[in-house]
Amino acid sequence: MSTVADGLKRGSAAIVGVAESDLGEVADGMSVIDLMAQGVARALDDCGLTLKDVDGVFSATTQSRLSVLALCEYLGLDPRFTGSTIVGGSSFEYHVAHAMSAIERGLCSVAVIAYGSTQRSIGRKQASVREINPYESPFNPFMPSSAYAMAAARHMHQYGTTREQLAAVAVAAREWAQLNPAAWDRKPLTIQDVLSARMVSYPFTVRDCCLVTDGGGAVIVTSADRARSLKKKPAYVLGCGQSTTHSAISSMPDLTVTGAVASGKAAYAMARLGPADVDVFELYDAFTINTILFLEDLGVCKKGEGGAFVEGGRIGPKGSLPVNTNGGGLSYCHPGMYGLFLLIEAVRQLRGECGERQVKDCEVAVAHGNGGVLSSQATVILGNEATV
Protein backbone atom coordinates (compact mmCIF):
# COMPACT_ATOMS: atom_id res chain seq x y z
CA MET A 1 0.00 0.00 0.00
CA SER A 2 1.28 3.40 -0.92
CA THR A 3 1.70 5.97 1.78
CA VAL A 4 1.32 8.96 -0.50
CA ALA A 5 -2.05 9.81 1.02
CA ASP A 6 -0.71 9.83 4.56
CA GLY A 7 0.75 13.28 4.18
CA LEU A 8 -2.18 14.82 2.35
CA LYS A 9 -4.52 17.19 4.12
CA ARG A 10 -8.22 16.43 3.87
CA GLY A 11 -9.95 19.01 1.70
CA SER A 12 -6.81 21.03 0.87
CA ALA A 13 -7.51 20.79 -2.88
CA ALA A 14 -10.58 20.52 -5.04
CA ILE A 15 -11.59 19.49 -8.53
CA VAL A 16 -13.01 22.67 -10.02
CA GLY A 17 -13.41 21.96 -13.71
CA VAL A 18 -14.41 18.80 -15.55
CA ALA A 19 -15.13 17.95 -19.18
CA GLU A 20 -15.28 15.13 -21.63
CA SER A 21 -13.75 15.52 -25.04
CA ASP A 22 -15.70 14.13 -27.98
CA LEU A 23 -16.68 10.57 -27.12
CA GLY A 24 -17.81 7.39 -28.82
CA GLU A 25 -16.38 7.44 -32.30
CA VAL A 26 -14.48 10.65 -32.92
CA ALA A 27 -13.88 12.44 -36.22
CA ASP A 28 -11.45 10.94 -38.70
CA GLY A 29 -7.85 12.00 -38.09
CA MET A 30 -8.40 13.12 -34.51
CA SER A 31 -5.34 12.41 -32.34
CA VAL A 32 -5.26 11.57 -28.66
CA ILE A 33 -3.58 14.92 -28.00
CA ASP A 34 -6.41 16.66 -29.88
CA LEU A 35 -8.83 14.99 -27.48
CA MET A 36 -6.76 15.86 -24.41
CA ALA A 37 -6.50 19.50 -25.50
CA GLN A 38 -10.20 19.67 -26.28
CA GLY A 39 -10.89 18.29 -22.79
CA VAL A 40 -8.53 20.82 -21.18
CA ALA A 41 -10.14 23.76 -23.03
CA ARG A 42 -13.63 22.62 -22.05
CA ALA A 43 -12.67 21.90 -18.43
CA LEU A 44 -11.01 25.33 -18.10
CA ASP A 45 -14.15 26.90 -19.49
CA ASP A 46 -16.17 24.88 -16.98
CA CYS A 47 -14.39 26.60 -14.05
CA GLY A 48 -13.50 29.97 -15.58
CA LEU A 49 -9.73 29.51 -15.54
CA THR A 50 -7.51 29.92 -18.60
CA LEU A 51 -4.40 28.21 -19.94
CA LYS A 52 -2.35 31.05 -18.41
CA ASP A 53 -3.38 29.80 -14.97
CA VAL A 54 -2.18 26.25 -15.61
CA ASP A 55 1.21 25.41 -14.09
CA GLY A 56 0.79 21.68 -13.55
CA VAL A 57 0.11 19.11 -16.28
CA PHE A 58 -0.68 15.42 -15.79
CA SER A 59 -1.61 12.98 -18.53
CA ALA A 60 -1.79 9.31 -19.41
CA THR A 61 -2.69 7.42 -22.57
CA THR A 62 -1.54 4.23 -24.27
CA GLN A 63 -1.11 5.98 -27.62
CA SER A 64 1.61 8.54 -26.92
CA ARG A 65 4.81 7.56 -25.14
CA LEU A 66 5.60 11.06 -23.87
CA SER A 67 2.07 12.39 -23.83
CA VAL A 68 2.70 15.10 -21.26
CA LEU A 69 5.32 16.63 -23.56
CA ALA A 70 3.02 16.39 -26.57
CA LEU A 71 0.19 18.00 -24.63
CA CYS A 72 2.37 20.83 -23.28
CA GLU A 73 3.70 21.54 -26.76
CA TYR A 74 0.20 21.50 -28.22
CA LEU A 75 -1.09 23.93 -25.59
CA GLY A 76 2.04 26.09 -25.50
CA LEU A 77 2.70 25.33 -21.85
CA ASP A 78 5.94 25.12 -19.88
CA PRO A 79 4.47 23.99 -16.55
CA ARG A 80 6.29 24.03 -13.22
CA PHE A 81 5.14 20.49 -12.51
CA THR A 82 4.37 17.45 -14.69
CA GLY A 83 3.16 13.96 -13.88
CA SER A 84 2.93 10.96 -16.16
CA THR A 85 2.13 8.13 -13.79
CA ILE A 86 0.66 5.35 -15.89
CA VAL A 87 -0.75 2.38 -14.04
CA GLY A 88 -3.66 1.63 -16.35
CA GLY A 89 -7.19 2.94 -15.99
CA SER A 90 -6.71 4.15 -12.43
CA SER A 91 -3.87 6.50 -13.45
CA PHE A 92 -6.10 9.57 -13.14
CA GLU A 93 -7.07 8.79 -9.55
CA TYR A 94 -3.33 8.54 -8.81
CA HIS A 95 -2.87 11.88 -10.59
CA VAL A 96 -5.42 13.52 -8.29
CA ALA A 97 -3.38 12.51 -5.24
CA HIS A 98 -0.15 13.59 -6.90
CA ALA A 99 -1.63 16.93 -8.02
CA MET A 100 -2.98 17.54 -4.54
CA SER A 101 0.42 16.80 -3.09
CA ALA A 102 2.13 19.18 -5.54
CA ILE A 103 -0.39 21.92 -4.79
CA GLU A 104 0.02 21.49 -1.01
CA ARG A 105 3.80 21.78 -1.39
CA GLY A 106 3.53 24.85 -3.62
CA LEU A 107 5.02 23.04 -6.62
CA CYS A 108 2.07 24.13 -8.75
CA SER A 109 -1.22 25.91 -8.21
CA VAL A 110 -3.55 24.81 -11.04
CA ALA A 111 -3.15 21.30 -12.38
CA VAL A 112 -4.84 19.74 -15.38
CA ILE A 113 -5.23 15.98 -15.66
CA ALA A 114 -5.90 14.86 -19.21
CA TYR A 115 -6.68 11.68 -21.14
CA GLY A 116 -7.33 10.74 -24.75
CA SER A 117 -7.89 7.56 -26.74
CA THR A 118 -8.93 6.74 -30.28
CA GLN A 119 -8.97 2.96 -29.76
CA ARG A 120 -12.33 2.49 -31.46
CA SER A 121 -11.30 4.42 -34.56
CA ILE A 122 -7.90 2.80 -34.97
CA GLY A 123 -8.62 -0.62 -33.41
CA ARG A 124 -7.71 -1.98 -29.99
CA LYS A 125 -4.56 -3.72 -31.27
CA GLN A 126 -3.18 -0.46 -32.66
CA ALA A 127 -4.05 1.50 -29.51
CA SER A 128 -1.63 -0.28 -27.18
CA VAL A 129 1.58 -2.19 -27.64
CA ARG A 130 1.17 -5.89 -27.04
CA GLU A 131 3.52 -6.98 -24.29
CA ILE A 132 4.68 -10.57 -24.29
CA ASN A 133 4.75 -12.22 -20.88
CA PRO A 134 6.68 -15.49 -21.40
CA TYR A 135 4.82 -17.11 -18.49
CA GLU A 136 1.31 -16.16 -19.67
CA SER A 137 1.22 -15.26 -23.35
CA PRO A 138 1.89 -18.81 -24.65
CA PHE A 139 -1.51 -19.85 -23.26
CA ASN A 140 -3.33 -17.18 -25.29
CA PRO A 141 -5.53 -15.66 -22.61
CA PHE A 142 -7.81 -13.07 -24.23
CA MET A 143 -6.56 -10.09 -22.25
CA PRO A 144 -7.77 -8.37 -20.26
CA SER A 145 -11.11 -10.26 -20.36
CA SER A 146 -9.72 -13.68 -19.40
CA ALA A 147 -8.01 -12.29 -16.30
CA TYR A 148 -11.22 -10.76 -15.00
CA ALA A 149 -13.14 -13.87 -16.08
CA MET A 150 -10.90 -15.99 -13.83
CA ALA A 151 -11.57 -13.59 -10.94
CA ALA A 152 -15.29 -13.99 -11.62
CA ALA A 153 -14.99 -17.79 -11.81
CA ARG A 154 -13.16 -17.88 -8.50
CA HIS A 155 -15.75 -15.60 -6.88
CA MET A 156 -18.53 -17.86 -8.20
CA HIS A 157 -16.73 -20.92 -6.83
CA GLN A 158 -16.02 -19.47 -3.40
CA TYR A 159 -19.21 -17.53 -2.79
CA GLY A 160 -21.86 -18.97 -5.07
CA THR A 161 -22.05 -15.79 -7.14
CA THR A 162 -24.07 -16.45 -10.30
CA ARG A 163 -23.91 -15.32 -13.91
CA GLU A 164 -27.33 -13.74 -13.37
CA GLN A 165 -25.87 -11.61 -10.57
CA LEU A 166 -23.02 -10.52 -12.84
CA ALA A 167 -25.60 -9.69 -15.50
CA ALA A 168 -27.53 -7.57 -12.99
CA VAL A 169 -24.51 -5.23 -12.89
CA ALA A 170 -24.66 -4.75 -16.67
CA VAL A 171 -28.42 -4.18 -16.57
CA ALA A 172 -28.12 -1.54 -13.83
CA ALA A 173 -25.39 0.24 -15.78
CA ARG A 174 -27.58 0.24 -18.89
CA GLU A 175 -30.54 1.67 -16.97
CA TRP A 176 -28.35 4.53 -15.79
CA ALA A 177 -27.03 5.02 -19.34
CA GLN A 178 -30.60 5.44 -20.54
CA LEU A 179 -30.71 8.56 -18.35
CA ASN A 180 -27.42 9.90 -19.74
CA PRO A 181 -27.62 11.55 -23.18
CA ALA A 182 -23.83 11.17 -23.60
CA ALA A 183 -23.91 7.38 -23.15
CA TRP A 184 -22.82 5.20 -26.06
CA ASP A 185 -25.28 2.33 -25.65
CA ARG A 186 -28.77 3.18 -24.38
CA LYS A 187 -30.74 0.27 -25.84
CA PRO A 188 -32.85 -1.72 -23.39
CA LEU A 189 -30.95 -4.66 -21.86
CA THR A 190 -32.24 -7.59 -19.79
CA ILE A 191 -30.43 -10.20 -17.71
CA GLN A 192 -31.37 -12.77 -20.35
CA ASP A 193 -29.84 -10.55 -23.06
CA VAL A 194 -26.56 -10.49 -21.15
CA LEU A 195 -26.54 -14.26 -20.60
CA SER A 196 -27.35 -15.10 -24.21
CA ALA A 197 -24.93 -12.65 -25.82
CA ARG A 198 -21.77 -13.91 -27.56
CA MET A 199 -19.44 -15.69 -25.15
CA VAL A 200 -16.02 -14.02 -24.84
CA SER A 201 -14.22 -15.71 -21.96
CA TYR A 202 -16.40 -17.81 -19.69
CA PRO A 203 -18.28 -16.73 -17.58
CA PHE A 204 -18.31 -13.44 -19.52
CA THR A 205 -20.35 -12.69 -22.58
CA VAL A 206 -19.67 -9.52 -24.53
CA ARG A 207 -22.26 -7.77 -22.32
CA ASP A 208 -20.21 -8.51 -19.20
CA CYS A 209 -17.35 -6.60 -20.85
CA CYS A 210 -16.83 -2.87 -21.21
CA LEU A 211 -17.45 -0.95 -24.39
CA VAL A 212 -14.68 -0.19 -26.86
CA THR A 213 -15.03 3.52 -27.61
CA ASP A 214 -12.91 6.57 -28.31
CA GLY A 215 -12.88 9.39 -25.81
CA GLY A 216 -10.98 11.62 -23.48
CA GLY A 217 -11.31 14.62 -21.26
CA ALA A 218 -9.74 16.59 -18.46
CA VAL A 219 -10.22 17.66 -14.88
CA ILE A 220 -8.74 20.75 -13.20
CA VAL A 221 -7.40 20.63 -9.64
CA THR A 222 -6.50 23.64 -7.52
CA SER A 223 -6.22 24.63 -3.87
CA ALA A 224 -9.39 24.80 -1.77
CA ASP A 225 -8.87 28.54 -1.27
CA ARG A 226 -8.68 29.27 -4.96
CA ALA A 227 -11.51 26.85 -5.71
CA ARG A 228 -14.02 28.94 -3.76
CA SER A 229 -13.63 31.92 -6.11
CA LEU A 230 -14.34 29.96 -9.29
CA LYS A 231 -17.44 29.46 -11.43
CA LYS A 232 -18.75 26.15 -10.15
CA LYS A 233 -19.12 24.56 -6.74
CA PRO A 234 -15.84 22.85 -5.82
CA ALA A 235 -15.59 19.11 -5.29
CA TYR A 236 -13.12 18.88 -2.41
CA VAL A 237 -10.68 16.00 -2.28
CA LEU A 238 -11.44 14.48 1.11
CA GLY A 239 -9.50 11.26 0.79
CA CYS A 240 -7.09 9.38 -1.47
CA GLY A 241 -5.59 5.93 -1.33
CA GLN A 242 -3.71 3.67 -3.71
CA SER A 243 -2.65 0.06 -3.79
CA THR A 244 -0.76 -1.98 -6.36
CA THR A 245 -0.93 -5.70 -5.71
CA HIS A 246 0.48 -7.22 -8.92
CA SER A 247 0.87 -6.72 -12.63
CA ALA A 248 -0.03 -10.06 -14.24
CA ILE A 249 -3.13 -11.98 -13.14
CA SER A 250 -1.06 -15.08 -12.27
CA SER A 251 0.66 -12.97 -9.60
CA MET A 252 -2.53 -11.65 -7.97
CA PRO A 253 -2.47 -13.00 -4.42
CA ASP A 254 -6.23 -13.72 -4.13
CA LEU A 255 -8.47 -13.26 -7.15
CA THR A 256 -11.46 -12.45 -4.97
CA VAL A 257 -9.82 -9.64 -2.96
CA THR A 258 -8.45 -6.52 -4.65
CA GLY A 259 -6.18 -3.68 -3.61
CA ALA A 260 -9.38 -1.64 -3.16
CA VAL A 261 -9.40 -2.93 0.42
CA ALA A 262 -6.18 -1.02 1.12
CA SER A 263 -6.87 1.98 -1.13
CA GLY A 264 -10.36 2.34 0.34
CA LYS A 265 -9.09 2.05 3.90
CA ALA A 266 -6.52 4.79 3.31
CA ALA A 267 -9.05 7.06 1.58
CA TYR A 268 -11.71 6.59 4.24
CA ALA A 269 -9.18 7.25 7.00
CA MET A 270 -8.02 10.47 5.37
CA ALA A 271 -11.61 11.56 4.73
CA ARG A 272 -12.71 10.50 8.22
CA LEU A 273 -15.69 8.86 6.56
CA GLY A 274 -16.95 5.34 6.03
CA PRO A 275 -18.87 3.60 3.27
CA ALA A 276 -22.22 4.48 4.87
CA ASP A 277 -21.41 8.19 4.41
CA VAL A 278 -21.07 7.88 0.64
CA ASP A 279 -24.02 9.05 -1.49
CA VAL A 280 -22.79 7.79 -4.84
CA PHE A 281 -20.14 5.27 -5.91
CA GLU A 282 -18.45 5.58 -9.29
CA LEU A 283 -16.63 2.24 -9.60
CA TYR A 284 -14.39 1.21 -12.46
CA ASP A 285 -16.60 -1.34 -14.23
CA ALA A 286 -14.41 -2.70 -16.99
CA PHE A 287 -16.22 -6.00 -16.36
CA THR A 288 -19.32 -6.91 -14.38
CA ILE A 289 -17.28 -8.64 -11.65
CA ASN A 290 -15.47 -5.36 -10.92
CA THR A 291 -18.52 -3.67 -9.48
CA ILE A 292 -19.19 -6.64 -7.19
CA LEU A 293 -15.56 -6.84 -6.03
CA PHE A 294 -15.32 -3.10 -5.35
CA LEU A 295 -18.65 -2.94 -3.47
CA GLU A 296 -17.22 -5.63 -1.20
CA ASP A 297 -13.69 -4.27 -0.94
CA LEU A 298 -14.84 -0.70 -0.29
CA GLY A 299 -16.95 -1.99 2.58
CA VAL A 300 -20.44 -1.48 1.14
CA CYS A 301 -21.20 -5.15 1.76
CA LYS A 302 -19.29 -8.10 3.17
CA LYS A 303 -16.86 -10.20 1.13
CA GLY A 304 -18.83 -12.74 -0.86
CA GLU A 305 -22.12 -10.86 -0.60
CA GLY A 306 -21.63 -8.57 -3.60
CA GLY A 307 -23.54 -10.83 -5.95
CA ALA A 308 -26.65 -10.88 -3.77
CA PHE A 309 -26.20 -7.15 -3.12
CA VAL A 310 -26.61 -6.15 -6.77
CA GLU A 311 -29.73 -8.26 -7.35
CA GLY A 312 -33.14 -6.72 -7.85
CA GLY A 313 -31.90 -3.43 -9.26
CA ARG A 314 -30.37 -2.25 -6.00
CA ILE A 315 -27.57 -0.30 -7.73
CA GLY A 316 -29.77 0.90 -10.62
CA PRO A 317 -31.68 4.18 -10.93
CA LYS A 318 -34.60 2.83 -8.89
CA GLY A 319 -32.41 1.11 -6.31
CA SER A 320 -31.24 2.19 -2.88
CA LEU A 321 -27.54 2.72 -3.71
CA PRO A 322 -26.59 4.73 -6.80
CA VAL A 323 -23.57 3.13 -8.52
CA ASN A 324 -22.04 4.15 -11.85
CA THR A 325 -24.65 6.79 -12.55
CA ASN A 326 -23.29 7.74 -15.98
CA GLY A 327 -23.81 4.20 -17.26
CA GLY A 328 -20.23 3.20 -16.52
CA GLY A 329 -17.63 1.59 -18.72
CA LEU A 330 -20.25 -1.02 -19.55
CA SER A 331 -22.70 1.35 -21.26
CA TYR A 332 -21.52 4.97 -21.27
CA CYS A 333 -17.94 5.08 -22.52
CA HIS A 334 -14.75 3.02 -22.25
CA PRO A 335 -11.79 4.21 -24.28
CA GLY A 336 -9.40 1.80 -22.53
CA MET A 337 -8.42 3.84 -19.47
CA TYR A 338 -11.76 4.81 -18.01
CA GLY A 339 -10.68 6.32 -14.68
CA LEU A 340 -10.94 9.98 -15.70
CA PHE A 341 -14.67 9.59 -16.35
CA LEU A 342 -15.27 8.38 -12.79
CA LEU A 343 -13.94 11.71 -11.53
CA ILE A 344 -16.00 13.72 -14.03
CA GLU A 345 -19.25 12.00 -13.06
CA ALA A 346 -18.53 12.19 -9.31
CA VAL A 347 -17.94 15.95 -9.58
CA ARG A 348 -21.10 16.50 -11.62
CA GLN A 349 -23.16 14.53 -9.11
CA LEU A 350 -21.77 16.66 -6.25
CA ARG A 351 -22.63 19.82 -8.18
CA GLY A 352 -26.14 18.63 -8.97
CA GLU A 353 -25.65 18.85 -12.74
CA CYS A 354 -26.84 15.39 -13.70
CA GLY A 355 -30.42 16.01 -14.81
CA GLU A 356 -32.52 12.85 -14.92
CA ARG A 357 -29.81 10.74 -13.32
CA GLN A 358 -29.05 13.19 -10.50
CA VAL A 359 -28.66 11.57 -7.08
CA LYS A 360 -30.63 13.53 -4.47
CA ASP A 361 -28.73 15.42 -1.76
CA CYS A 362 -25.41 14.20 -3.05
CA GLU A 363 -22.65 15.35 -0.69
CA VAL A 364 -20.03 12.60 -0.77
CA ALA A 365 -18.93 10.69 -3.88
CA VAL A 366 -16.37 7.94 -4.37
CA ALA A 367 -14.44 7.62 -7.63
CA HIS A 368 -12.67 4.28 -7.53
CA GLY A 369 -10.18 3.54 -10.30
CA ASN A 370 -8.80 0.19 -11.37
CA GLY A 371 -5.89 -0.50 -13.69
CA GLY A 372 -4.27 -3.44 -15.41
CA VAL A 373 -5.92 -6.71 -14.46
CA LEU A 374 -7.23 -5.67 -11.02
CA SER A 375 -3.62 -4.59 -10.51
CA SER A 376 -3.66 -0.94 -9.45
CA GLN A 377 -6.47 0.40 -7.30
CA ALA A 378 -7.02 4.03 -6.38
CA THR A 379 -9.84 5.52 -4.37
CA VAL A 380 -10.68 9.23 -4.39
CA ILE A 381 -13.36 10.53 -2.04
CA LEU A 382 -14.86 13.85 -3.05
CA GLY A 383 -17.25 16.06 -1.10
CA ASN A 384 -19.16 19.27 -1.53
CA GLU A 385 -18.92 22.42 0.63
CA ALA A 386 -20.98 20.84 3.45
CA THR A 387 -18.31 18.17 4.00
CA VAL A 388 -15.30 20.40 4.65
Add this chain to the structure above:
Amino acid sequence: MPAKSKSPLNTYLEHLEKGELAYQFSPAAGKAVFYPRLVCPFTGSTDLEWRVSKGLGTVYSTTVVHPPKGNPYNVALIDCDEGFRLMSRVEDIDPMRVQIGQRVRLRVHRPGGEEPPMPVFVPVEGRA
Protein backbone atom coordinates in the same frame (compact mmCIF):
# COMPACT_ATOMS: atom_id res chain seq x y z
CA MET B 1 34.34 -7.45 -18.02
CA PRO B 2 32.14 -8.84 -15.25
CA ALA B 3 30.37 -12.11 -15.90
CA LYS B 4 26.90 -11.83 -17.36
CA SER B 5 24.07 -13.15 -15.24
CA LYS B 6 22.07 -15.93 -16.84
CA SER B 7 18.48 -14.89 -17.31
CA PRO B 8 15.92 -16.57 -15.06
CA LEU B 9 13.78 -17.21 -18.14
CA ASN B 10 16.51 -19.19 -19.88
CA THR B 11 17.18 -21.36 -16.84
CA TYR B 12 13.43 -22.02 -16.63
CA LEU B 13 13.24 -22.90 -20.32
CA GLU B 14 16.27 -25.22 -20.08
CA HIS B 15 14.44 -27.18 -17.40
CA LEU B 16 11.30 -27.31 -19.57
CA GLU B 17 13.39 -28.65 -22.45
CA LYS B 18 14.33 -31.52 -20.09
CA GLY B 19 10.65 -32.05 -19.26
CA GLU B 20 10.85 -30.30 -15.89
CA LEU B 21 8.83 -27.46 -14.39
CA ALA B 22 11.36 -25.39 -12.47
CA TYR B 23 10.58 -22.84 -9.81
CA GLN B 24 12.60 -21.00 -7.21
CA PHE B 25 12.76 -21.26 -3.46
CA SER B 26 13.77 -18.39 -1.23
CA PRO B 27 15.58 -19.71 1.87
CA ALA B 28 15.30 -16.27 3.50
CA ALA B 29 11.53 -16.23 3.10
CA GLY B 30 11.00 -19.99 3.34
CA LYS B 31 8.68 -19.68 0.35
CA ALA B 32 8.41 -20.71 -3.27
CA VAL B 33 8.86 -17.97 -5.86
CA PHE B 34 7.29 -17.98 -9.33
CA TYR B 35 7.81 -16.61 -12.01
CA PRO B 36 11.60 -17.01 -11.77
CA ARG B 37 13.52 -13.82 -11.00
CA LEU B 38 16.82 -12.41 -9.75
CA VAL B 39 15.47 -10.88 -6.55
CA CYS B 40 13.17 -12.46 -3.96
CA PRO B 41 9.91 -10.47 -3.77
CA PHE B 42 9.44 -11.35 -0.09
CA THR B 43 12.84 -10.37 1.28
CA GLY B 44 14.86 -8.61 -1.42
CA SER B 45 17.46 -11.36 -1.16
CA THR B 46 19.29 -12.32 -4.35
CA ASP B 47 19.78 -15.83 -2.99
CA LEU B 48 17.17 -17.94 -4.78
CA GLU B 49 17.47 -21.72 -5.17
CA TRP B 50 16.21 -23.50 -8.25
CA ARG B 51 13.99 -26.47 -7.61
CA VAL B 52 12.01 -28.84 -9.78
CA SER B 53 8.31 -29.28 -9.15
CA LYS B 54 6.79 -32.73 -8.69
CA GLY B 55 4.26 -31.52 -11.26
CA LEU B 56 1.12 -31.96 -9.19
CA GLY B 57 -1.31 -29.16 -8.54
CA THR B 58 -4.85 -27.92 -8.14
CA VAL B 59 -6.88 -25.69 -10.45
CA TYR B 60 -7.17 -22.28 -8.72
CA SER B 61 -9.29 -20.69 -11.43
CA THR B 62 -10.31 -21.36 -14.99
CA THR B 63 -11.87 -19.73 -18.04
CA VAL B 64 -12.79 -20.81 -21.54
CA VAL B 65 -11.75 -18.41 -24.27
CA HIS B 66 -14.09 -18.22 -27.25
CA PRO B 67 -11.99 -16.86 -30.12
CA PRO B 68 -13.75 -15.25 -33.10
CA LYS B 69 -12.43 -18.15 -35.20
CA GLY B 70 -11.59 -21.64 -34.02
CA ASN B 71 -12.58 -23.77 -31.06
CA PRO B 72 -12.99 -22.59 -27.49
CA TYR B 73 -9.99 -23.41 -25.32
CA ASN B 74 -9.08 -23.47 -21.64
CA VAL B 75 -6.85 -21.06 -19.73
CA ALA B 76 -6.29 -21.80 -16.05
CA LEU B 77 -4.30 -20.81 -13.02
CA ILE B 78 -2.70 -23.79 -11.31
CA ASP B 79 -1.55 -23.90 -7.70
CA CYS B 80 1.36 -26.33 -7.59
CA ASP B 81 1.80 -28.39 -4.45
CA GLU B 82 5.12 -26.69 -3.72
CA GLY B 83 3.29 -23.41 -3.09
CA PHE B 84 3.49 -21.42 -6.30
CA ARG B 85 0.93 -20.50 -8.94
CA LEU B 86 1.27 -20.31 -12.70
CA MET B 87 -0.88 -19.73 -15.74
CA SER B 88 -1.42 -22.82 -17.85
CA ARG B 89 -4.21 -24.86 -19.43
CA VAL B 90 -5.78 -28.19 -18.70
CA GLU B 91 -5.80 -30.58 -21.64
CA ASP B 92 -7.43 -33.96 -22.37
CA ILE B 93 -10.78 -32.68 -21.09
CA ASP B 94 -13.64 -30.55 -22.46
CA PRO B 95 -12.52 -27.01 -21.53
CA MET B 96 -15.88 -26.30 -19.87
CA ARG B 97 -15.43 -29.33 -17.61
CA VAL B 98 -12.24 -28.01 -16.01
CA GLN B 99 -13.20 -27.37 -12.40
CA ILE B 100 -11.73 -25.18 -9.71
CA GLY B 101 -10.27 -27.51 -7.08
CA GLN B 102 -9.56 -30.26 -9.62
CA ARG B 103 -6.26 -32.13 -9.20
CA VAL B 104 -3.97 -31.95 -12.21
CA ARG B 105 -0.61 -33.28 -13.32
CA LEU B 106 2.10 -31.61 -15.42
CA ARG B 107 2.67 -32.49 -19.03
CA VAL B 108 5.31 -30.60 -20.96
CA HIS B 109 3.87 -29.58 -24.30
CA ARG B 110 6.29 -29.06 -27.20
CA PRO B 111 4.67 -26.85 -29.84
CA GLY B 112 7.67 -27.30 -32.13
CA GLY B 113 9.33 -24.82 -34.45
CA GLU B 114 10.55 -21.67 -32.74
CA GLU B 115 8.08 -22.02 -29.86
CA PRO B 116 9.60 -23.05 -26.53
CA PRO B 117 8.05 -25.93 -24.53
CA MET B 118 5.10 -25.07 -22.30
CA PRO B 119 3.94 -26.48 -18.96
CA VAL B 120 0.37 -27.70 -19.47
CA PHE B 121 -1.65 -29.94 -17.18
CA VAL B 122 -3.95 -32.93 -17.50
CA PRO B 123 -6.48 -34.27 -15.00
CA VAL B 124 -5.06 -36.66 -12.42
CA GLU B 125 -6.37 -40.14 -13.30
CA GLY B 126 -9.70 -41.10 -11.86
CA ARG B 127 -10.64 -37.49 -11.10
CA ALA B 128 -11.47 -36.29 -14.61
